[in-house]
Amino acid sequence: xxxxxxxxxxxxxxxxxxxxxxxxxxxxxxxxxxxxxxxxxxxxxxxxxxxxxxxxxxxxxxxxxxxxxxxxxxxxxxxxxxxxxxxxxxxxxxxxxxxxxxxxxxxxxxxxxxxxxxxxxxxxxxxxxxxxxxxxxxxxxxxxxxxxxxxxxxxxxxxxxxxxxxxxxxxxxxxxxxxxxxxxxxxxxxxxxxxxxxxxxxxxxxxxxxxxxxxxxxxxxxxxxxxxxxxxxxxxxxxxxxxxxxxxxxxxxxxxxxxxxxxxxxxxxxxxxxxxx
Amino acid sequence: xxxxxxxxxxxxxxxxxxxxxxxxxxxxxxxxxxxxxxxxxxxxxxxxxxxxxxxxxxxxxxxxxxxxxxxxxxxxxxxxxxxxxxxxxxxxxxxxxxxxxxxxxxxxxxxxxxxxxxxxxxxxxxxxxxxxxxxxxxxxxxxxxxxxxxxxxxxxxxxxxxx
Amino acid sequence: xxxxxxxxxxxxxxxxxxxxxxxxxxxxxxxxxxxxxxxxxxxxxxxxxxxxxxxxxxxxxxxxxxxxxxxxxxxxxxxxxxxxxxxxxxxxxxxxxxxxxxxxxxxxxxxxxxxxxxxxxxxxxxxxxxxxxxxxxxxxxxxxxxxxxxxxxxxxxxxxxxxxxxxxxxxxxxxxxxxxxxxxxxxxxxxxxxxxxxxxxxxxxxxxxxxxxxxxxxxxxxxxxxxxxxxxxxxxxxxxxxxxxxxxxxxxxxxxxxxxxxxxxxxxxxxxxxxxxxxxxxxxxxxxxxxxxxxxxxxxxxxxxxxxxxxxxxxxxxxxxxxxxxxxxxxxxxxxxxxxxxxxxxxxxxxxxxxxxxxxxxxxxxxxxxxxxxxxxxxxxxxxxxxxxxxxx
Numbered sequence: 001x002x003x004x005x006x007x008x009x010x011x012x013x014x015x016x017x018x019x020x021x022x023x024x025x026x027x028x029x030x031x032x033x034x035x036x037x038x039x040x041x042x043x044x045x046x047x048x049x050x051x052x053x054x055x056x057x058x059x060x061x062x063x064x065x066x067x068x069x070x071x072x073x074x075x076x077x078x079x080x081x082x083x084x085x086x087x088x089x090x091x092x093x094x095x096x097x098x099x100x101x102x103x104x105x106x107x108x109x110x111x112x113x114x115x116x117x118x119x120x121x122x123x124x125x126x127x128x129x130x131x132x133x134x135x136x137x138x139x140x141x142x143x144x145x146x147x148x149x150x151x152x153x154x155x156x157x158x159x160x161x162x163x164x165x166x167x168x169x170x171x172x173x174x175x176x177x178x179x180x181x182x183x184x185x186x187x188x189x190x191x192x193x194x195x196x197x198x199x200x201x202x203x204x205x206x207x208x209x210x211x212x213x214x215x216x217x218x219x220x221x222x223x224x225x226x227x228x229x230x231x232x233x234x235x236x237x238x239x240x241x242x243x244x245x246x247x248x249x250x251x252x253x254x255x256x257x258x259x260x261x262x263x264x265x266x267x268x269x270x271x272x273x274x275x276x277x
Numbered sequence: 278x279x280x281x282x283x284x285x286x287x288x289x290x291x292x293x294x295x296x297x298x299x300x301x302x303x304x305x306x307x308x309x310x311x312x313x314x315x316x317x318x319x320x321x322x323x324x325x326x327x328x329x330x331x332x333x334x335x336x337x338x339x340x341x342x343x344x345x346x347x348x349x350x351x352x353x354x355x356x357x358x359x360x361x362x363x364x365x366x367x368x369x370x371x372x373x374x375x376x377x378x379x380x381x382x383x384x385x386x387x388x389x390x391x392x393x394x395x396x397x398x399x400x401x402x403x404x405x406x407x408x409x410x411x412x413x414x415x416x417x418x419x420x421x422x423x424x425x426x427x428x429x430x431x432x433x434x435x436x437x438x439x440x
Numbered sequence: 441x442x443x444x445x446x447x448x449x450x451x452x453x454x455x456x457x458x459x460x461x462x463x464x465x466x467x468x469x470x471x472x473x474x475x476x477x478x479x480x481x482x483x484x485x486x487x488x489x490x491x492x493x494x495x496x497x498x499x500x501x502x503x504x505x506x507x508x509x510x511x512x513x514x515x516x517x518x519x520x521x522x523x524x525x526x527x528x529x530x531x532x533x534x535x536x537x538x539x540x541x542x543x544x545x546x547x548x549x550x551x552x553x554x555x556x557x558x559x560x561x562x563x564x565x566x567x568x569x570x571x572x573x574x575x576x577x578x579x580x581x582x583x584x585x586x587x588x589x590x591x592x593x594x595x596x597x598x599x600x601x602x603x604x605x606x607x608x609x610x611x612x613x614x615x616x617x618x619x620x621x622x623x624x625x626x627x628x629x630x631x632x633x634x635x636x637x638x639x640x641x642x643x644x645x646x647x648x649x650x651x652x653x654x655x656x657x658x659x660x661x662x663x664x665x666x667x668x669x670x671x672x673x674x675x676x677x678x679x680x681x682x683x684x685x686x687x688x689x690x691x692x693x694x695x696x697x698x699x700x701x702x703x704x705x706x707x708x709x710x711x712x713x714x715x716x717x718x719x720x721x722x723x724x725x726x727x728x729x730x731x732x733x734x735x736x737x738x739x740x741x742x743x744x745x746x747x748x749x750x751x752x753x754x755x756x757x758x759x760x761x762x763x764x765x766x767x768x769x770x771x772x773x774x775x776x777x778x779x780x781x782x783x784x785x786x787x788x789x790x791x792x793x794x795x796x797x798x799x800x801x802x803x804x805x806x807x808x809x810x811x812x813x814x815x816x817x818x819x820x821x822x823x824x825x826x827x828x829x830x831x832x833x
Contacts, residue, residue, distance in 0.1 A: 080401060081401065082401075083393055083400045083401065083404055084397065084399050084400065085392050085393045086392075087363050087392075087393075091334060091362070091363075091367075094333055094334075094367055095332075095333040095334055095367070096330075101454075101457070102454070102455055103454045103455055106453075106454045106455075108451075109399050110399075111398070111399070113448070115448065116446040116447060116448040117446055117447060117448060117784075118447075118448050118449045119447060119449060119451040119782070119784050120449060120451055121451070121453075121454050123454075124454040128392060129397065129399065131395070131396075131397055131409075132397070132398055132399070137398055140398055143397075143398040143399040144399055145399045145400075148453075157626075157627065157628065159535075160535045160536060161535075161536045161537065161538065161626075162533055162536055163528055163532065163533055163536045163538035163539040163541070164524075164527040164528055164530075164531050164532065164533055164539070165318040165319045165320070165531050165533040166319070166320075166527075167319075168314075168317055168318065168319035168323075169317075170324060176323065176324070176327055178319060178320050178323035180320065180323065180326070181310070181319075181320050181323065181524070181527065181531075182520070182521060182524075183519050183520065183521050183524050183525065183527060183528070184519050184520015184521045185515075185518070185519055185520075185538070186460040186461060186518075186520075187536070187538055187622075189455075189460045190460065190461065190626050190628065190629060190777070191626055191628055192628060192781075193627070193628035193781055194453075194781065195453030195454075195455045195456050195780070195781040195782065196455070197455065198455040199460060199520055203520075204520030204521060205520055205521060206520075210327065213327045213328060213330075214327060214328050214329065214330035214331075214332065215332060215334075217328040218328075218332060220332065220334075220335075220336045221336065223333065223334045226334050226336050226360050226362060226363075227334065227360055227362055227363040228363075229356075229358060229359040229360075229363050229393055230358060230393075230404065231358055260704070261627060261628065277445060277782060277783045277784065282590075283590040283591075283592035283593040283596055284593075284596065285586050285590075286561065286583070286584055286586040286593065287596075287600075289584040289585065289586065290554070290557075290584060293584070301529075304530075305529065305530050308526070308527075308530040309530050309531055310531075313531065318531070318533050318534075318535075
C-alpha cells in the first residue's frame with residue numbers, strides 16, 4: 001500500500017458535500033446516527049443530550065472531527081537506519097514502567113536465507129541482539145532489524161471492540177487506554193493484528209504504546225525516538241511542513257504493516273523489506 | 278372488597294420491573310463518569326490523566342541548560358544524532374528541578390560503545406562497526422595494537438569520537 | 441512441525457507468549473450454549489407443540505435457568521478488573537460486539553424468570569396457603585402477594601408463557617449467535633474470522649444443550665429408579681441427530697472453504713490444524729467425538745432398537761456430543777490464539793491447573809448450575825414422578 005499522504009485524511013474522514021452519492025451517504029449516516037441516538041436515549045437514559053447534539057452537525061466546539069485538529073501526529077520507522085541496539089526498548093520500559101516479559105515496543109531481527117528465514121526478538125531486544133552464529137551467517141542473503149509498536153491506526157480494531165469505551169483515539173492521532181475504566185477483558189488484545197497490546201501483568205489492565213502521550217503533550221518526543229541513536233525512529237506533526245515525518249514523505253516510499261487488515265496505521269515504515277509481517 | 282382482577286399479579290410484576298428499571302437508570306447515570314464524552318465514548322479526564330504521567334527522560338534540551346560546553350562539543354560530528362540520555366540514562370537519575378541529585382551514569386568500558394558499534398550482519402553496511410575483542414583491527418590498522426579490554430574512550434572522546 | 445511464513449524458527453510476537461483467553465473463555469460459551477440448547481427443548485414443546493417433549497419442557501426450562509445463573513461467572517473470573525464488570529451496563533460501547541452482552545444476557549435471564557414464574561405461580565399460590573412460618577413468607581413473596589389463583593389467570597398465564605417462549609427462542613439464538621459473532625468478527629485471528637462462526641456456535645449450542653437435558657433427565661430418572669420415557673428419548677435422539685448433522689456440516693464447511701480457497705486463512709489454519717490442534721481438533725473433535733455419536737444416533741433413529749439398549753446408546757451419544765462441543769469451544773477459543781500474529785509461529789498453551797483461570801476453577805463453576813438445580817428441585821416439582829400429576833401442565 002503506497003498511497004500519497006495527502007489522500008489519507010480525506011479518505012478516512014470524508015468531507016461531505018450535498019448532492020449525488022454523498023448526499024445519500026449523509027442521509028444514511030444521519031439516519032443511522034439518529035436511530036442510534038434514539039436507542040441510546042431510550043435505553044440509556046439521561047445525560048445523553050451531548051450525544052444528541054454531537055450526532056447532528058452542531059457539534060460542541062473542538063469535539064467534532066469536522067474541524068481539522070491542530071496537530072496530526074505520525075510515527076516513521078526507517079528500517080534502513082535501525083542498528084538493533086535496543087536503546088528504544090530499554091528507554092520505553094523505563095519511561096513507562098513496563099513490566100518484564102511484556103513490551104510496548106520491541107525490535108525484531110530477520111535473517112533471510114535461501115531455505116527460509118530466522119525471525120527472533122529475544123526478550124523484545126531489551127539487551128539488543130547477540131551475533132548470528134557462523135553457520136546461519138554463511139547462508140544469509142540479507143539481515144535487518146525492525147522496530148515494532150502500536151500503529152495508532154486510523155481505524156483501530158482495538159477501539160472498536162472495547163466493550164466499555166476504555167480505549168479511544170484522540171483527534172491528534174493517539175490511541176490511548178483509560179486505565180481507570182479498563183475491565184481487563186483482553187478483547188482488544190485479540191483484535192489487534194500487530195500484537196501491540198497486552199494485559200499488564202502488574203495492573204491487570206490493557207496496556208500498550210501511547211506514543212508517550214505525556215511527553216508529547218509536554219513538548220518532548222517519545223522516549224524511544226529520543227534515545228534512538230541512528231534516526232531509525234521519527235515522530236512529528238504532519239500538519240507541520242518542516243517536521244521530519246513530513247519531510248520523509250516527500251522523497252521516500254513508505255509502507256504500513258499488514259495493509260490487508262485495513263486498519264490504516266499512522267505508524268509508517270520506510271525501507272521495509274517484504275519479509276516483514 | 279371485590280375479587281382481585283385476574284391480571285393483578287401481572288400489574289404487580291410490571292410495577293416491580295418499572296421500579297427496577299428506573300432504579301437501574303438512576304444508578305447508571307450516577308455510575309457514568311462525569312467527564313464522559315458521549316460523542317467519542319470515553320472518559321474525558323483520561324486524556325488529562327494520561328498527560329500527567331511523570332517524565333523520566335528529559336531530552337537534550339534539559340541537559341543543555343547546565344552542560345553548555347559538552348553540548349557544543351557534541352554538536353559537531355558524528356554523534357550529533359545520539360541523544361545524551363542514550364548513553365547516560367534518563368535525567369531523573371541525575372537531576373531534579375534543575376539540581377543535580379546524583380552523578381550521571383556512564384559505562385566507560387568497551388561494552389558501551391559496542392552496544393551500537395559491534396559488527397553484526399543485521400546492521401546497515403554504512404554504519405561504523407568493529408569486531409569483538411581480539412579481532413579488533415579489521416577496519417582500523419591502529420586498532421591492531423590494542424589489547425582486549427582497553428576502553429575505546431581512552432583514545433576517543435565519546436562526544437566527538439572522530440579518530 | 442511445519443511453520444507458516446517460511447519460518448525456520450518458531451517466532452511469536454513478544455506480547456503473544458500467553459494465551460489471553462484461556463479455560464474460562466472456553467467454558468463461558470459452553471455454559472451459554474447449554475442455556476440456549478435447553479431452552480430450545482422447552483420451546484419445542486411450548487411453542488412448536490412437539491407432544492413427546494411436554495413432560496420435560498419445564499425441566500428443560502429450569503435447567504436453562506440454572507445454567508443461565510452462572511453463565512457470566514467465568515467472564516467475571518477472567519476479567520482483570522472484575523469489580524468494574526458493571527461498566528458494561530453503564531457505558532456500553534455500541535461499536536463493540538461484546539458491549540450488549542450485559543443487556544442481552546440479563547434480559548434473557550429476566551425472560552426465563554418470568555416464564556418460570558408464570559408456569560409455577562399456581563404452585564406458589566397453593567404453597568403459600570399450605571406452608572407456615574418462613575416458607576409461607578417466601579412463597580407469598582413469590583406470588584407477589586396475589587394469594588388467590590383466579591381461574592381466568594390460568595388461561596392468561598399460559599398464553600403469556602407461550603408468548604415468552606416464542607420470544608425466548610430468537611433471544612436465545614441472539615444470545616448465542618452473538619457469542620459466535622464476538623469471535624467471528626475478529627479479523628486479526630484467521631481461525632476465528634468467518635461469518636459461519638455465529639451459525640456454528642448456535643448449532644453446537646443447541647446440540648450441547650439438548651444433550652445435557654437428555655443426560656440429566658436420564659440420570660435423575662435412573663436415580664429415582666423410575667422408567668424413562670422411551671418415545672420421548674427416541675424423538676429426542678432424532679432431533680439431536682438432525683441438529684448435530686447441521687452443526688458438523690457447518691464446522692466442516694468452514695474448514696473446507698478455507699482449504700479450497702487457499703488464501704491467507706488457509707496459510708494460517710493449515711499448519712495449525714496439522715500442528716498444535718491435530719489431537720484436539722482432527723482426532724478429538726472430528727474423528728472420535730463427531731463420528732461416533734453420528735453413527736450411534738443414526739442407529740438409534742433409523743433402526744428399531746428399543747428398551748434399555750436404546751436408552752444407553754442415546755445417552756452415550758449425548759455424552760460424546762457434550763464432549764464434542766466442549767472440544768469445539770476449546771479448539772476455537774484457544775486454537776485461534778495459538779497462531780501468533782507474527783504469522784511465523786505458534787504460541788504454546790499451558791493448562792496451569794491451579795491458576796485463577798485454570799481447569800479447577802472451571803470445574804467448580806461448571807458444577808454450580810447442577811447444585812443450583814438440586815436446590816431448586818428440593819422446593820418445586822420439576823420433573824414429574826411416574827405417579828404424580830402435580831406438576832403444572
